[in-house]
Amino acid sequence: MQDTFIDGxxxxxxxxxxxxxxxxxxxxxxxxxxxxxxxxxxxILFSESLSFFKEVPLTEFxxxxxxxxxxxxxxxxVLPLVYGTVFIAGGALIIALPLGVLIAVYLSExxxxxxxxxxxxxxxxxxxxxxxxxxxxxxxxxxxxxxxxDPEVQVFNALSAAIVLSVMILPLIASxxxxxxxxxxxxxxxxxxxxxxxxxxxxxAIVIPAALSGIISSCILAFSxxxxxxxxxxxxxxxTPQLTLNMKDSVQTITAYIVQVSMGxxxxxxxxxxxxxxxxxVLFLIVVVVNMSAQVVVKHFQRKYV
Amino acid sequence: MSTNDLFLIRENRPNLTSTIRTSCGDLxxxxxxxxxxxxxxxxxxxxxxxxxxxxxxxxxxxxLVSVASEGWQWLSWKFITSFPSxxxxxxGIKSGxxxxxxxxxxxxxxxxxxxxxxxxxxxELMKESKLRSFxxxxxxxxxxxxxxxxxxxxxxxxxxxxxxxxSVLAGALALSLVILPIIIIATxxxxxxxxxxxxxxxxxxxxxxxxxxxDxxxxxxxxEILTGVILATSRAFGETAPLLIVGxxxxxxxxxxxxxxxxxxxxxxIFNWTxxxxxxxxxxxxxxIMVLLGILLVTNSFAILLRNKFRRKMx
Numbered sequence: 001m002q003d004t005f006i007d008g009x010x011x012x013x014x015x016x017x018x019x020x021x022x023x024x025x026x027x028x029x030x031x032x033x034x035x036x037x038x039x040x041x042x043x044i045l046f047s048e049s050l051s052f053f054k055e056v057p058l059t060e061f062x063x064x065x066x067x068x069x070x071x072x073x074x075x076x077x078v079l080p081l082v083y084g085t086v087f088i089a090g091g092a093l094i095i096a097l098p099l100g101v102l103i104a105v106y107l108s109e110x111x112x113x114x115x116x117x118x119x120x121x122x123x124x125x126x127x128x129x130x131x132x133x134x135x136x137x138x139x140x141x142x143x144x145x146x147x148x149x150d151p152e153v154q155v156f157n158a159l160s161a162a163i164v165l166s167v168m169i170l171p172l173i174a175s176x177x178x179x180x181x182x183x184x185x186x187x188x189x190x191x192x193x194x195x196x197x198x199x200x201x202x203x204x205a206i207v208i209p210a211a212l213s214g215i216i217s218s219c220i221l222a223f224s225x226x227x228x229x230x231x232x233x234x235x236x237x238x239x240t241p242q243l244t245l246n247m248k249d250s251v252q253t254i255t256a257y258i259v260q261v262s263m264g265x266x267x268x269x270x271x272x273x274x275x276x277x278x279x280x281x282v283l284f285l286i287v288v289v290v291n292m293s294a295q296v297v298v299k300h301f302q303r304k305y306v
Numbered sequence: 307m308s309t310n311d312l313f314l315i316r317e318n319r320p321n322l323t324s325t326i327r328t329s330c331g332d333l334x335x336x337x338x339x340x341x342x343x344x345x346x347x348x349x350x351x352x353x354x355x356x357x358x359x360x361x362x363x364x365x366x367x368x369x370l371v372s373v374a375s376e377g378w379q380w381l382s383w384k385f386i387t388s389f390p391s392x393x394x395x396x397x398g399i400k401s402g403x404x405x406x407x408x409x410x411x412x413x414x415x416x417x418x419x420x421x422x423x424x425x426x427x428x429x430e431l432m433k434e435s436k437l438r439s440f441x442x443x444x445x446x447x448x449x450x451x452x453x454x455x456x457x458x459x460x461x462x463x464x465x466x467x468x469x470x471x472x473s474v475l476a477g478a479l480a481l482s483l484v485i486l487p488i489i490i491i492a493t494x495x496x497x498x499x500x501x502x503x504x505x506x507x508x509x510x511x512x513x514x515x516x517x518x519x520x521d522x523x524x525x526x527x528x529x530e531i532l533t534g535v536i537l538a539t540s541r542a543f544g545e546t547a548p549l550l551i552v553g554x555x556x557x558x559x560x561x562x563x564x565x566x567x568x569x570x571x572x573x574x575x576i577f578n579w580t581x582x583x584x585x586x587x588x589x590x591x592x593x594x595i596m597v598l599l600g601i602l603l604v605t606n607s608f609a610i611l612l613r614n615k616f617r618r619k620m621x
Contacts, residue, residue: 017516020514034486044463045455099362106356121610129544129602132577132580133373133595221450228454229452235581259454
């Protein structure tokens with residue numbers, strides 16, 4: 001809360017009507033319940049996966065590279081899933097990063113007020129499209145086009161998932177980078193002009209380095225969004241957990257595996273059911289670490305310009 | 307002043323010209339008087355930027371056009387009022403629409419009071435403290451957690467521990483976990499846009515904290531809050547993964563009779579049709595997507611209109 005009277009000494013003298021006590025208490029419970037949500041995520045995920053790790057040793061889970069939990073003989077090496085997740089999210093980032101930053105540069109440096117007013121809502125529109133729609137887009141439009149270009153591309157392939165994911169994270173990168181670039185003071189650009197630099201030189205040499213912390217954190221956040229993305233990846237990339245460098249092949253992500261198990265009716269207590277929680281822990285940890293690194297970047301590399 | 311700003315970029319380089327020269331490298335300034343070449347680079351950079359924007363817009367256009375061209379032939383009143391079926395021409399999205407509406411209504415009933423209430427408490431009633439910044443940081447962390455994790459949480463808590471089975475209520479509760487952080491953040495932003503003079507005026511006249519919030523803060527902030535809530539609702543409407551995990555049916559030829567009944571939703575119906583190999587079902591999915599995007603377009607534009615109409619300028 002900003003500095004107000006109620007923060008100061010006047011606060012104690014404030015009377016509180018009897019009925020208000022209940023409302024204030026209720027609001028307090030609501031606010032504290034958000035901590036409860038975090039706690040229950042941690043407690044539930046870890047306690048449910050404990051019973052999984054009783055049957056599957058941690059060394060097999062993290063140390064082997066075969067993931068066949070639904071077929072005999074069962075293998076529980078989670079690495080192919082993690083690999084598939086990072087592979088697709090990384091591919092999406094490679095496509096979306098240059099595009100997103102260039103769009104942000106256009107929005108903040110080149111666009112007139114009128115085209116900005118058109119482009120910003122367009123990007124928001126793109127960001128508001130549900131993920132299942134992007135999945136449809138990948139499976140019925142992008143993949144056929146890719147297969148037309150190169151017949152070796154599988155029906156389910158990592159490339160089309162990465163492309164569609166890059167479209168999904170594009171608005172995020174563009175809008176956060178746009179904010180970062182716009183917060184660079186105009187006097188810095190003027191200094192460049194005074195030295196005779198062209199606009200492109202100013203952008204590359206002055207504006208982007210000054211906004212770098214914002215741009216990097218936008219990428220990290222986009223990466224984390226891509227890691228947790230579910231429906232589009234499930235529809236586009238398929239369900240073949242494998243370690244491959246070939247983007248034409250099908251891979252399975254952690255999220256796609258969770259969907260695959262949930263689609264079947266998995267009774268409580270089976271190893272499949274428990275494996276959901278084990279892979280969810282892995283996903284949760286990856287996302288938390290990635291998000292935290294974004295905060296670290298902002299905290300330590302952000303420069304404040306006044 | 308402007309020179310000082312430039313030094314900020316490379317503090318250790320006192321010479322201003324060398325700053326730019328080292329940053330641009332051989333590419334730019336070292337082409338000493340080659341103005342033509344530099345202008346060419348400048349021009350092409352501009353073109354590349356415009357091209358990137360064009361790519362993004364054309365992807366959106368291709369998406370919308372291809373969905374419309376595949377789906378329009380199935381889009382009819384009959385499509386909206388029939389249950390899904392194995393026969394393409396008899397299929398419809400009635401159960402999906404009803405299921406979605408029921409889930410969204412229950413989600414809103416749980417998520418709006420808790421979300422808006424926590425935001426009011428954190429933003430208006432809490433003193434600056436470690437606990438407050440911890441709660442705020444926690445909420446932004448919650449907003450960054452993928453929705454599928456909330457689905458897993460819902461599966462464990464609502465479906466198994468509370469024994470709600472694969473019901474509308476279980477799905478709606480999981481979904482409200484997904485949008486709760488979004489509502490809290492949007493409401494907090496709306497509240498922090500209210501100038502302090504209004505708070506001070508209310509307190510100076512002897513209002514209690516709750517009177518201040520009820521009579522002065524909320525009347526000024528409701529439009530912004532409502533906008534955030536509507537945007538969160540439309541996000542929830544398109545959300546698929548958590549409901550799938552909690553156990554929404556992918557095929558349901560009935561309308562849920564109550565909040566404890568089985569259900570399916572429109573996005574899940576679309577997912578089901580998209581996942582089938584036959585291309586006729588893809589066309590059905592496209593028609594479903596047109597309905598879904600139509601609903602989202604209406605709600606989102608309503609939210610934006612509301613924001614623009616009621617936005618009060620306060621300084």
